[in-house]
Amino acid sequence: MSELSRRGFLRGASIGAAAIGALSAFPNVVRAQAVGPLPLPIIPAVKPGQAAPLGANAPLSPMPVVVYFDELSSGKGRVFVGEQAIEFDNPMLVHSVQAVMG
Amino acid sequence: MSSHREAPETARDPGIDSTDLYAFVSPDRPDTVTIVANYVPGQEPAGGPNFFPFDDTALYEIHISNSGSSQADITYQFRFTTVIGNPNTFLYNAGPITALTDPNWNIRQVYTLTRIANGQTSVLGSGLPCPPDRIGPRSTPNYEGLAAAAVNTLPSGEVVFAGQRADPFYVDLGAIFDLGDLRPLQNLHLVPTPAADGVNALAGYNVKTIALQVPIAMLTQSGAKPSGRMDKMAAIGIWTSASRQASTVRSQGAGNSQQGPFVQVSRLGNPLVNEVLIPVGLKDQWNRNPPSMESNFLQFFQQPMLQKLLPVLYPKAFPNLAGLSNNRDDLVAILATGIPAGVVPELQTFTGDTPADMLRLNTAIPPTASPNAFGVLGGDVGGFPNGRRLMDNVVAIELRAIAGATYPLVNKNYAPDDAASLLTDGTTFGPAQMLNAFPYVGTPYEGYNHPHHGQSGQG
Numbered sequence: 185m186s187e188l189s190r191r192g193f194l195r196g197a198s199i200g201a202a203a204i205g206a207l208s209a210f211p212n213v214v215r216a217q218a219v220g221p222l223p224l225p226i227i228p229a230v231k232p233g234q235a236a237p238l239g240a241n242a243p244l245s246p247m248p249v250v251v252y253f254d255e256l257s258s259g260k261g262r263v264f265v266g267e268q269a270i271e272f273d274n275p276m277l278v279h280s281v282q283a284v285m286g
Numbered sequence: 287m288s289s290h291r292e293a294p295e296t297a298r299d300p301g302i303d304s305t306d307l308y309a310f311v312s313p314d315r316p317d318t319v320t321i322v323a324n325y326v327p328g329q330e331p332a333g334g335p336n337f338f339p340f341d342d343t344a345l346y347e348i349h350i351s352n353s354g355s356s357q358a359d360i361t362y363q364f365r366f367t368t369v370i371g372n373p374n375t376f377l378y379n380a381g382p383i384t385a386l387t388d389p390n391w392n393i394r395q396v397y398t399l400t401r402i403a404n405g406q407t408s409v410l411g412s413g414l415p416c417p418p419d420r421i422g423p424r425s426t427p428n429y430e431g432l433a434a435a436a437v438n439t440l441p442s443g444e445v446v447f448a449g450q451r452a453d454p455f456y457v458d459l460g461a462i463f464d465l466g467d468l469r470p471l472q473n474l475h476l477v478p479t480p481a482a483d484g485v486n487a488l489a490g491y492n493v494k495t496i497a498l499q500v501p502i503a504m505l506t507q508s509g510a511k512p513s514g515r516m517d518k519m520a521a522i523g524i525w526t527s528a529s530r531q532a533s534t535v536r537s538q539g540a541g542n543s544q545q546g547p548f549v550q551v552s553r554l555g556n557p558l559v560n561e562v563l564i565p566v567g568l569k570d571q572w573n574r575n576p577p578s579m580e581s582n583f584l585q586f587f588q589q590p591m592l593q594k595l596l597p598v599l600y601p602k603a604f605p606n607l608a609g610l611s612n613n614r615d616d617l618v619a620i621l622a623t624g625i626p627a628g629v630v631p632e633l634q635t636f637t638g639d640t641p642a643d644m645l646r647l648n649t650a651i652p653p654t655a656s657p658n659a660f661g662v663l664g665g666d667v668g669g670f671p672n673g674r675r676l677m678d679n680v681v682a683i684e685l686r687a688i689a690g691a692t693y694p695l696v697n698k699n700y701a702p703d704d705a706a707s708l709l710t711d712g713t714t715f716g717p718a719q720m721l722n723a724f725p726y727v728g729t730p731y732e733g734y735n736h737p738h739h740g741q742s743g744q745g
Contacts, residue, residue: 250533250545264533264546 256281288455288557288680290327290488293569296552300326301341302528304554305493306455309524309645309673312499313653314723317511318445320499322676322727323348323526323554329419329450329492332733335376337419338450339395340366340494344528345548348498351523352507356578356642360505363400364448364496366416368393379418379425386415386435394418397448399440410442417449420492422734430729437724444500451495451727454676454719458711459487466592466599468685470712471705474600484712490737497725502649515650516627521635523624523644525555525577550574555643556621556671557680563590577642580622584641587622588613592688603705607690610700616692620671629695633667647673659715663691676726677715685709 253261259275290305291297308322325346329338340346345365349358371392372380381390398412417436420429437447461467461484467475469482502511505522512520532546552573554560563586564572572583597608619625622641627634635646654668659679661669663686670678686692689706719728731737 248535248540248543248545250535252533262546264531266545267531267547269532269547 251277251281253278253281288457289554289559289561290455292561293552293573294566295570296573299551300328302344302530302552303327304526304528304552305453306557307524307526307554307645307674308454308676309647310675311502311647311649311651311653311668311673312724315499316652317503318499318501319505319522319647319649320497320724320726321348321524322725323496323498324451324453324455324493324727325496325528326494327453327491329453329494329730331420331490331492331731331736333419333492334421334733335378336393337378337421338492338494339368339393340364340397340416340448342366342368342395343534343542343544344530346496347527347529348496349525349527350505351577351637351642351644352505352519354518354638356523356580356638356640356644357576359403359507361402362444362498363402364397365400366395366397366448368395379421382424383418383421383426383432384428386417386432391418399444399446401442401444408442410440410444411438411446414438414446414448419450420730420732422732424734426732429732433729443504444498445724446499447495447497447725449495450492450730451725452719452730453488453491453493454715454727455488456486456679456713456715456719457488457681458484458713460485462681462711466595468709468711470710471600471708474603476599476601482712484710484714486713486716489716490731492730495725495727497727499724505649512650515632515648516634517650518636520650521624521637521646521648523555523577523637523642523646525553525644527554528552550576553577553643555645557674558684559587559621559643562592562684563587565591577644578640580641580643584618584622587618587641588615590614590617590688593690596689600705604689604703606701606703607706610690610693612697614688614693615696617687619695620687620692625671625695630662630667633662633672635672645674646671663687676720679710679715681713682710685711 247266250264251261256278259278260273263270263272288306291303296303304325305327306324310320312318312320326338345363348362350360351357352359378393379391383391395416396413399410399414401408401410415436417432418426420426426432436449439445458469461469469484472479473481503509506512507519527550529548529550531544532549534542534544536542555577560569560572564583597604622643624635624637624646625633626636635648637646651668651672654666657669657675658664658666659677661678661683662671663683669675670680670683686706686709689709690702691706693700720726721728
């Protein structure tokens with residue numbers, strides 16, 4: 185997993201975090217395009233920024249989830265859940281977010 | 287301050303503010319090393335109703351490098367949890383707290399200690415109790431007993447404590463950041479006033495201390511005590527960090543939630559590096575970088591701005607320093623690579639060529655019976671920059687080093703100005719700031735009755 189950069193949090197060109205709430209709001213989109221399986225909830229950190237191994241059939245997380253686009257137009261971003269970040273490349277999700285933004 | 291509120295973001299976020307790191311061969315157990323990592327500065331002892339907890343949402347870490355790579359070979363992680371017995375009261379305690387399990391104590395903290403080494407993660411202890419903050423004779427009548435009960439000896443061999451202590455750092459902050467004033471020498475300042483004694487700005491304030499005592503054999507790459515002080519594996523590098531999760535979301539109903547991996551937001555190796563060497567525009571970035579990326583900041587070790595300011599602030603006192611334009615390889619050695627063998631008699635702290643701000647400790651040099659607060663500069667190789675003891679006068683040591691007192695180590699043709707060996711802010715270590723046994727950091731000041739702004743440790 186690549187190191188997170190703070191640039192995405194500070195630069196005005198990036199889109200701020202979109203708190204979508206429980207994953208159930210966009211289950212089909214995220215599941216279809218996710219890079220890997222959904223993470224297990226409350227996984228102890230192995231070391232800072234490093235994700236613990238993911239289970240192949242991990243259930244939907246009951247915890248809040250944050251989806252962050254480093255650059256909305258590229259469709260690339262990260263899902264933050266628990267102590268993990270999962271990178272994705274999902275142009276379809278961009279369209280869904282733009283629809284919410286109006 | 288060593289690293290108290292030293293960067294814009296840490297000044298706004300005391301929960302993750304690494305204030306000081308100490309590391310020394312334990313004076314009463316010389317087969318062990320004690321590491322003291324302090325956080326959460328400026329604790330006014332009268333701190334009710336919430337006092338000063340460790341931050342439950344932060345990750346606190348102590349890192350040790352023992353392989354010469356400047357990467358962490360061993361990491362100790364601390365995660366805290368606040369436990370509230372009765373959320374329907376505003377009280378921290380409903381009566382005297384006479385034990386760590388006293389039902390009168392309403393707001394307490396426990397922590398989990400995890401060790402990461404050799405690719406393995408081990409939980410060394412969980413639910414380990416912190417002592418309460420020191421309140422007063424009615425709430426914490428036997429405070430020393432409570433603190434002693436919070437010293438945990440773990441099956442793995444470490445001894446650990448996490449809780450409030452008297453801040454052991456001493457510095458005349460009010461003068462130093464008044465255009466580099468040093469009260470004992472201020473009659474020589476560009477804006478002169480009569481000379482005066484130093485005033486310790488931290489006298490009477492508390493801090494949160496994480497203290498860890500580890501057998502030396504558990505810290506070295508070989509897994510054994512080094513053969514002697516010139517053993518290449520005798521020197522280890524240590525630094526602390528604090529991290530926050532990548533995202534915080536605040537909502538009116540559910541409160542705050544954090545998601546994502548931890549991102550480092552604070553680090554500390556040697557005292558005063560981010561404080562006085564790193565420019566303000568880079569301090570936050572410095573805090574986010576690991577020590578192994580120190581090459582990005584090496585220019586500030588090689589050409590410290592304070593070196594250029596001293597001849598301006600104290601006219602005519604530093605003629606030789608004013609003419610010194612070479613890179614300060616001595617400061618790089620002291621702070622970023624360690625001192626190689628053959629430079630200082632009976633001392634080496636070299637951990638490799640990669641510059642990295644780590645507090646380097648030669649674990650084979652035993653504690654001395656008569657420590658000198660000026661450490662290696664005072665002829666005491668048991669002191670800073672060989673590790674750092676609570677009583678080491680790091681402010682004076684680093685002022686003198688930057689003023690040129692250590693440059694002859696790399697250039698014997700350079701003669702330091704006489705003033706270089708006289709620099710001091712005039713503060714001294716107070717005996718009440720230290721205990722004779724673990725965790726060594728002194729009993730915290732009491733909320734009900736405490737001093738401030740004294741001229742020495744206890745004010």
